[in-house]
Structures are given as C-alpha cells and as structure tokens.
Amino acid sequence: MLIQLDYRDGTPIYEQIVNRIKKLVLIGAMAPDEPLPSVRSLAVELATNPNTVQKAYAELERQGVIYTVKGRGNFISGDKSLVEVKKKEMREQLMALMKEADELGIDRKELLKGLE
Amino acid sequence: MLIQLDYRDGTPIYEQIVNRIKKLVLIGAMAPDEPLPSVRSLAVELATNPNTVQKAYAELERQGVIYTVKGRGNFISGDKSLVEVKKKEMREQLMALMKEADELGIDRKELLKGLE
Amino acid sequence: MLIQLDYRDGTPIYEQIVNRIKKLVLIGAMAPDEPLPSVRSLAVELATNPNTVQKAYAELERQGVIYTVKGRGNFISGDKSLVEVKKKEMREQLMALMKEADELGIDRKELLKGLE
Amino acid sequence: MLIQLDYRDGTPIYEQIVNRIKKLVLIGAMAPDEPLPSVRSLAVELATNPNTVQKAYAELERQGVIYTVKGRGNFISGDKSLVEVKKKEMREQLMALMKEADELGIDRKELLKGLE
DNA sequence: GTGGTCTAGACCACA
C-alpha cells in the first residue's frame, strides 16, 4: 500500500493512516471488498506499532470505510456514496468560509476569482 | 471583552482565545493600540488558568496581532493589513480545497455553485 | 442448506452459522433426525474454514440442537421442545428489559404499547 | 464512583466501564457537567490500566455521553435526551423480539402476559 | 494467521 507517514507533522500517526486510506478509497485506488494489509504487516511496513494501526482500522470501521471480519482481516466497504459524503463536507467548508468572508467585509467574488 | 469559551468543543482553550481575539480585531471591534485585558483579569473572567491566557497572548504576539509592553500590558497591533493576511489565508484554503476536489473527480463549478 | 453469511456484520462467522441453523430448526425447515451437511461440504459451500463449521456444530451439539454420530455425521435433534426453550429465553429477555425500564423510570405500559 | 468490574464475565473491561457510566448517567446519578474521575485515578480505583479507562472515556465521548476538556478532565454531557434514545433502542429490541416470535408461531399475547 | 484487548510505562500538549 502506498502510505507515507510524516513524523514531523503534528497529526497523530493513526490519524494519518486513517486519512491516507480514506483518500485511497475515495480516489478509487481500492475497490470494495478488497482486503487491506493485516494490522501486523502494515505496522511492520510503516515501522510503527500494531496498536497504532489497530486504532486506525477501528476508526475506519467506525466511519464505515472498512469492515472487519475476525480472523480474516479488514476489507474495503462497498459504500460508493463516500464521494458524495465528501462533497457534502466540502460544501459545508466552503459555506463556512464564505460566511466568514462576509463578516470581514471581504468580497466573495473577489475571493473566488479564477477558482472555477 | 466579549469572549465566550465552549468547553464542549474539542479545540484547546488557548486556541479558542486566540481565534476569538483575532476575530474581534478583524471585524474592527478592537482598535489599534487598544489595550487588552491583563492576563490575570482575563483568566478570572474566563474562569481558566492564567497559563492558558498567557499562552494565547504569546501566540497572538507571534502572529503579530498584538504587541506587549513590559510592565504596561498587551495592545492591539496597528497592522491594518490583517484583513489582507486573512484574505490570503482564505485563498490558500480555497485552492487546497479545489485541488482536493480535482483529485476526487469532483467538478469545481458544481462545488462552487451558488456561493458567489 | 439456505445459509447466508454476512461478513460485514460484526458477529463471528461460527455464531452466524449456529444462529441460522437454530432458526431453520425452530421454524421447522429441518425435521428431526434429518442429516446436516458434512463439515467439509458446508465449509466449501460457505467458503469458510472447516474449523469454523466444526466449531458451530460443536456449539449446536452443546445446546442440544443437533447430535453427532461418529462416522455418519450430524443430525437434527428430535427435541420438539426447542420452541419451548426459545420461548423461555424470550421471556427472560423481556423481563430483563422491563427491569431495565423500571430502573430508568420508563413506563412499562408505554414501552409495550401496540406490541400485542 | 460506584463502578464494579466483573473480570469473569466475557465483556471487555473498557466496555463494562462504558456501560456502567452510561447507566449512572441514565438513572440520573451523575448530573450534567459533573466531572468524572480522571483517567489515572479511575484506573487506580479499578486496578486496571490507564489505557483501558482512556479507551472507555473515548468511546463515551464518541457516543456523546461525556465531553473532554484537555488538561481539565472529562465531564458529563448535558444531553437530557439520553433516556429518550435509550427508550427508542428498547422499543426496537422489543419489536425485533415480537417479529421473531411471529416467525416461530409464538403468540405475542402469551409472551407478554404479566409484564405490564 | 488475523483482529481485539490489555498491561506497563514513556512522552507530549494543555491548563
């Protein structure tokens, strides 16, 4: 798996793993029901602790990105609507930004110029 | 000062203080060279630890939002370009968002629809 | 046999097999003394590990739902009172629920409204 | 705090802690914004590992039962609707039970007799 | 082999 950790950046390792895998799923690099590397093997690959990978996988399962089968491993969920969820999140971020701009008297048009 | 802390929201208290004061300055609620409440008095007002307020003020000084005069207190910087700095930050956020959208194959136009 | 496993749902596979077979017996889909598929064939059918099916059968035997004849295979028990046992279990669950409701000050009548 | 662990029972310790605290909140034994014992002190009290308590608290926060303030501690959420949520859960359990009874040809009235 | 839980203990940010 193409996961690169950045030990300098402040975000926790387990969170970096979560984000990376979510990204891989979002861009379609990992197909539904495709198995993820085992907790232990990924830990070795990333030179980190199995507990840390475990924490990342647990969070991914909680978010519905993957599912776990005891004794078998972890697999990508078939949830195709993940991109839709992401889109919604981005819309919310944009609207919050626009609201902030308004409060500061910054022109929306100017802010968005050339972004389309 | 009109600062309301939200203990439930996860962001550290010192960061909430920083954000609130930046906001107050940005919207013009605090004029250049206006004094801020002393560390101790604000700590009392917010029912928090003086260390926390101190940390917030240090961060604000680092960002150039306020300046400290030893023995006299803390004051709002006269930096009128603060809004400009903010605008630049917002542009960067927007460009990062657009880049992410591209990676996920989300149409920029669709994402920005109705925001102007 | 009409057994469908759900790998996404968290319950262990051997337990799903146990539950499914108990259900089949309870609803009368499997008659007393009827033979069950062999461990190996069911394992193949379910694309799972023979150990898993073995564990499920052992548990079913422990519960008295099936019986094993060495060299011949596994068979449904003639225990017609299985439904009675189930009914008793359900009563116990209901009474535990009612007890919990009492502790929380939830009205039993309200909780049971429209269920008869 | 009145928390008793049962090391014999199979449910994980962290989950027992979660359940106990939820119960205490549900029955009103702990008021909103009341502080919980610190991770370390509860670990000592229960003769368990701080990580285990930490895991329980993290889960409680995820469920909205408590909220965390870094450097200060954990506090009970003011969510009064917790009982409502619980009631809804119990209704769902009851309806599932009734459905199962129907499938087995068990009379609902008989099953519910004397429970009100 | 695979995931889940737990211990013992360290280090860090925050208050």
Added chain:
DNA sequence: GTGGTCTAGACCACA
C-alpha cells in the same frame, strides 16, 4: 495535574 498518543509485548478468540 489532565488527557492523548505511542511503544513493546502478551494473551485470547476466531478462521
């Protein structure tokens, strides 16, 4: 002092 993250390693259920 308080919570959050992480390491190193053990033990267990499950497949």
